[in-house]
Amino acid sequence: MLSIPTHRALPCAPRLVGPLPGPRARALIERDEAVTSPSYTRGYPLVVERGEGCMLQDVDGNIFLDMTAGIAVTSTGHAHPEVVRVIQEQAARLLHMSGTDFYYAPMVDLAECLAERAPFPENPDGARARVFFSNSGAESIEGALKLARYYTGRTQVVAFLGAFHGRTYGAMSLTGSKAIQRKHFGPLVPGVTHIPYGTHASLDYLESKLFPAVLPPEEVAAIIVEPIQGEGGYIVPEDGFLARIRDICDRHGILMVVDEVQAGMGRTGRLFAVEHWGVLPDVVTLAKGIASGLPLGAILARPHLMTWPPGSHATTFGGNPVACAAASKTLQLLEAGLIDNAYQMGLGLQAGLTQLAGRFNRVSPPRGKGLMVAIDLLDAAGNLDPQLRDRVVDAAFYRGLLLLGCGKAAIRFCPPLVIDNDQIQVALDILTGLCTDLT
Numbered sequence: 124m125l126s127i128p129t130h131r132a133l134p135c136a137p138r139l140v141g142p143l144p145g146p147r148a149r150a151l152i153e154r155d156e157a158v159t160s161p162s163y164t165r166g167y168p169l170v171v172e173r174g175e176g177c178m179l180q181d182v183d184g185n186i187f188l189d190m191t192a193g194i195a196v197t198s199t200g201h202a203h204p205e206v207v208r209v210i211q212e213q214a215a216r217l218l219h220m221s222g223t224d225f226y227y228a229p230m231v232d233l234a235e236c237l238a239e240r241a242p243f244p245e246n247p248d249g250a251r252a253r254v255f256f257s258n259s260g261a262e263s264i265e266g267a268l269k270l271a272r273y274y275t276g277r278t279q280v281v282a283f284l285g286a287f288h289g290r291t292y293g294a295m296s297l298t299g300s301k302a303i304q305r306k307h308f309g310p311l312v313p314g315v316t317h318i319p320y321g322t323h324a325s326l327d328y329l330e331s332k333l334f335p336a337v338l339p340p341e342e343v344a345a346i347i348v349e350p351i352q353g354e355g356g357y358i359v360p361e362d363g364f365l366a367r368i369r370d371i372c373d374r375h376g377i378l379m380v381v382d383e384v385q386a387g388m389g390r391t392g393r394l395f396a397v398e399h400w401g402v403l404p405d406v407v408t409l410a411k412g413i414a415s416g417l418p419l420g421a422i423l424a425r426p427h428l429m430t431w432p433p434g435s436h437a438t439t440f441g442g443n444p445v446a447c448a449a450a451s452k453t454l455q456l457l458e459a460g461l462i463d464n465a466y467q468m469g470l471g472l473q474a475g476l477t478q479l480a481g482r483f484n485r486v487s488p489p490r491g492k493g494l495m496v497a498i499d500l501l502d503a504a505g506n507l508d509p510q511l512r513d514r515v516v517d518a519a520f521y522r523g524l525l526l527l528g529c530g531k532a533a534i535r536f537c538p539p540l541v542i543d544n545d546q547i548q549v550a551l552d553i554l555t556g557l558c559t560d561l562t
């Protein structure tokens with residue numbers, strides 16, 4: 124297939140050459156611990172040297188199978204040769220000029236591609252979306268929040284418990300994930316109301332209790348929602364949940380902002396996860412997988428919403444030409460087969476995890492879409508067991524499998540979208556071995 128490189132220098136399965144962490148890894152971690160912020164959350168001692176597809180090599184020559192994609196980022200696989208080529212070519216031509224003050228083609232090319240694909244209604248008068256480029260997910264969310272307040276002239280925002288939107292002040296104020304992310308950082312941005320995620324009961328509460336009593340809908344600028352909750356545990360909402368948010372927004376002149384930072388860019392088997400439910404939002408935020416690993420984010424908005432005037436919102440680095448070139452190539456590769464691959468491989472992964480759950484009562488059935496899949500680890504009574512989850516994630520590393528947790532006791536599977544059947548089977552075999560030993 125065009126989009127999955129066939130030449131591979133690294134093996135396709137884990138290969139550990141010595142006890143972990145090796146001497147080079149230990150030395151680098153020691154240096155890191157002396158100079159970097161203690162706020163980072165490294166779970167296991169992985170010191171990466173290079174990557175290719177779904178495989179990573181550490182500084183001691185150990186080979187790992189990566190089911191994390193660097194937190195759902197390297198959508199086309201680590202160092203996809205075509206992405207690397209366009210990055211190199213663009214870097215040699217122009218590294219930076221700032222799209223805020225000047226024009227260059229890679230930014231317009233990408234904006235056109237995104238606007239053509241935006242999950243918005245057709246616009247007979249021109250482009251289907253306007254695009255603002257940022258550098259990260261949090262920055263995309265900040266901009267979307269500002270845009271919603273600016274356009275509606277309203278101050279209040281509804282967000283969801285369990286949501287993660289980033290760590291800058293606006294994004295942190297919308298985030299409803301873990302108390303540690305807020306503790307001692309207040310005061311936060313005012314005007315945010317959190318309600319439970321994913322259920323009709325929660326939207327009943329919003330409409331029948333909050334709107335009439337404490338949150339006049341005429342003061343709500345936006346409802347900001349992840350189509351599948353990411354850091355919160357890869358939670359798929361109830362059917363009709365997103366459509367009902369659309370309806371509430373329509374009835375009250377509220378903007379529906381869909382945060383596709385983690386679920387977007389093909390990961391769920393559709394370019395945008397919201398497409399699974401056929402809902403057309405007003406604003407979409409993107410980052411993570413958009414540029415295969417280069418820092419880039421984007422806000423897509425229905426064209427009539429971007430009324431903010433010159434100078435009202437901008438950023439020096441957003442829309443960097445190298446990142447934009449990488450993103451255009453990423454989109455091309457996604458559409459040339461990787462979105463389909465995410466869908467197909469996701470089915471295989473979920474089938475394998477369903478079997479695992481059938482064999483081990485400490486493992487929940489899987490949930491998710493495409494290659495955005497999670498299982499929960501459970502105690503003997505069937506309750507969520509965060510300690511067991513941490514032990515499984517840790518032990519997987521020592522067998523060459525890279526996993527990440529999310530939610531309270533979930534393991535998420537968000538590999539590069541180039542993963543193949545053999546690699547999925549390797550991951551399932553390692554997990555089966557771990558479940559046999561640990562549960």
Ligand SMILES: Cc1ncc(COP(=O)(O)O)c(C=O)c1O
Pocket residue numbers: 259260261262264287288289290349353354382383384385386410411
């Ligand atoms: C849904 C969602 N939105 C926003 C963010 C923030 O992105 P960033 O870490 O690039 O600021 C994340 C990060 O995990 C995310 O998952």
